Amino acid sequence: MITLENLSKSFGSTLAVDSLSFEVAAGKVTGFLGPNGAGKTTSMRMLLGLDAPSGGRALINGVSYGQLAAPLRTVGALLEPRTGHRGQRADSHLCGLARSNSIPVSRVRAVLEEVGLAEAAKRRIGTFSLGMRQRLGIAAALLGDPEVLIFDEPVNGLDADGVAWIRGLMRAKAASGATVFVSSHLMSEMQSTADHLVVIGRGKLLADESMDNVLAASAQNSVIVASPQAGELATALQRAGYTVVAASEGRLKVIGASPEVVGGIAHTMGVRVNELGGRQASLEQAYTELTAQSLDYVPTRIGESS
Amino acid sequence: MKAKSTLARARLSQRRTGEPAVGESAQLPGARPGFGAAIAFELTKLWAVRSTRITLAVMVLGQLSMAWLLSFSAKASGDNGYEAVMPAPFIALVCLNLAQLFIATVAALSITSEYSNGTIISSLQAVPVRTRLLGAKAAVLLMLGFVSGVALVGAGTLIAAPVAAQYGRFTIGELLLALVGGGVYLGLLAVMMLGIGVLLRSTAGAISSAFVLLFGLPQILPLFALDWLQALVSYLPTTAGQVLGTGALEPYGTGTAALILVIWAAVLLGAGMWVFHRRDA
Structure with missing residues (x-):
């Protein structure tokens, strides 16, 4: 040891x-x-x-x-x-x-x-x-x-x-x-x-x-969700604290979320979902994020935030 | 069988974490290595390197040729009526003036080459206690220098005695003095060079320093008009070495000569040890 x-x-x-x-x-x-x-x-x-x-x-x-x-x-x-x-x-x-x-x-x-x-x-x-x-x-x-x-x-x-x-x-x-x-x-x-x-x-x-x-814990872990009510869904997700990016017409990319969370929010809102999928980051991406943060001297304890 | 050894290892590491003071692995047989193991390590490294063997071989050749030249010259001068009587072992001792450069080179390289090729990293991994690593090197070089000095004076005498003939007659006492004096001188010189090598960590720097110490200062100091600077020449290692080997009473006796050499070696090795201990590898 x-x-x-x-x-x-x-x-x-x-x-x-x-x-x-x-x-x-x-x-x-x-x-x-x-x-x-x-x-x-x-x-x-x-x-x-x-x-x-x-x-x-x-x-x-x-x-x-x-x-x-x-x-x-x-x-x-x-x-x-x-x-x-x-x-x-x-x-x-x-x-x-x-x-x-x-x-x-x-x-x-x-x-x-x-x-x-x-x-x-x-x-x-x-x-x-x-x-x-x-x-x-x-x-x-x-x-x-x-x-x-x-x-x-x-x-x-x-x-x-x-x-x-x-x-x-x-x-x-x-x-x-x-x-x-x-x-x-x-x-x-x-x-x-x-x-x-x-x-x-x-x-x-x-x-x-x-x-x-x-x-x-990587922020590059994201969820792609497609919905006819993408705008409403985006507002709700943002209120829940997630960063949401418009991926294409009617499709959202939710950064740092899991499919379960996004699906759950959509369900409680009664919003129709046409597509829902998670994307896991590679270690390369997770590492790049971590070391990018090190540039401004902010140590991050991964795992505690999620 | 593999599973068994895995289990044993797991048990072993459990026991060790329980007793943090014990850092020794019991997976391989073998005694707790000490100073003897460190000496074996240094001997292996010194002897395994081809440049050591070549340098020492050239040193022997140089000694034999120089002994022949000096004794031949003594015989010729004597035959022509010049005062040229010198005991053969002392002729051999004078020849160490050349041989000492080879010993100095081997001694300096034993540490500077470790720095230049990165071996110092694996040496310190093997023997992390720095005083032990450097102490073992010093012990090995002291032995190498002593054995070389005895062998070179002995071999030089074997050549010089018959060639110089009646002009090189000597007593057993003179032979013993030259043998021991030559051995002690080269042994302590090797330790001095180790100290210089650790301090400078550079082969070129260490060998230039050897030239200055062994040839430069004895020539340059007498040029100054200051008495104390001129007197300093008597206390240089080369002067003390010649006094020690010939039993000359000028400028001081063999006891003082030995002491001067020991002080040179102790100061240079001590300084090297101190720096080696404090400095990052």
Whole structure:
């Protein structure tokens, strides 16, 4: 389990991470979303003890990373694809890491096979493609069979097969009880991988919700309703607090409503309805709304408003 | 069987959340890693990199050639009636003037290359306690420098003794002094360079600093008309190293020489440690 308590980081006068507090639970894939520069990598670096927080704490299983007795056996992290000395062989890079944490060296072979680099074990890291380096980074993360996985943009540089593979890996690890915390800017990737989402913008928490709640709360969830008495219906819906847009002649688009609500209002008014249908937002849309709001520094707790 | 291990893992994480002070995973066998594991890690990294092995090989070649040249020159000068008597181990010790650059380079690269290729991130993930990570590096470099110094003086003597012949005669005492002095000097020099490397985080910067410290200052300081600036030359690492290895009584004894080298190493490593501890990786 990962816990952030009022975690902050300032670089000079810029507040990169602003009092972030959330928990990442075990047994799930938690997506960490935010635009570039939102503070995702900085938060992860503080979690791994690479950067010192300006305020607050970042804990793994209740302790800071530096207090873990054998960190690689508790936490596997992929932060930089650019890791390992260019002149060093892939297997020897992993051997060094294994020795540093008293991990049996036999694990090196096992993880190289798991990530599909067994053939390249004796090659120098400098000869690797970006995708191979990414796989090597993942092999290093898996080396200590850790119960917490922290991946920063893991699909960078991977081909379609690689993307599907890492998605499967994260799902499998979470299913076997691991805590999986993964950052990404690829929303579509998160939609098919994550169970839970933490969204930040400009260093502030925007949402900490299950994937279902994030999607349900999007303002882009709308209802299309067609009625011969569209005008009356629109007035009633507006009185109920919904934004109504004329979609075409006799058709209305009701933002943020569900078909049940619109149907119910029409029914009590005795208004005839010719068409009624809901449109669910994609994660992409939900995310765009959230981060657009972050521009004027208004954190929104999604799910509470609906 | 898979389900069983899943269950065990779930139980394990339950127990751990109950005892938040314990952060160690029990999924893999293995002792709690300590300083020894950190040293094994540093040794693996240092030796696995091809540039280390190449640099050290060139260093040995340089030492042997220089020892041959100096002792050949001593023999020729002696035969021509010039005063050219110098114990062979001391000839080998003078040759460390060249070899020290290679040790300094390996030592500086052991940290600056980690910054330039991003390995520092995975190193700190593996050994997050920074004093332990840097301490292990210092221990490994101290050993590497010491072993190199002993080996280079020994090998240099093996070449110089027969080539310089009667002009290079030496006692066992002189040989032992040169062996130990050369080892201690290169060992502590490697630690100094590690300190400079952490402070500067740049390979070019660290190696230029080595040139200034080892060659520049001993040449430049005497040019100033200030007595204290000239006196400073005696306290530079190169001077102390030569005194330590030859047992010269000028300008101070071997004990003082050793102390001067230890202070240089302690101050530079200490400064590096302090900065490394405070700075974001």
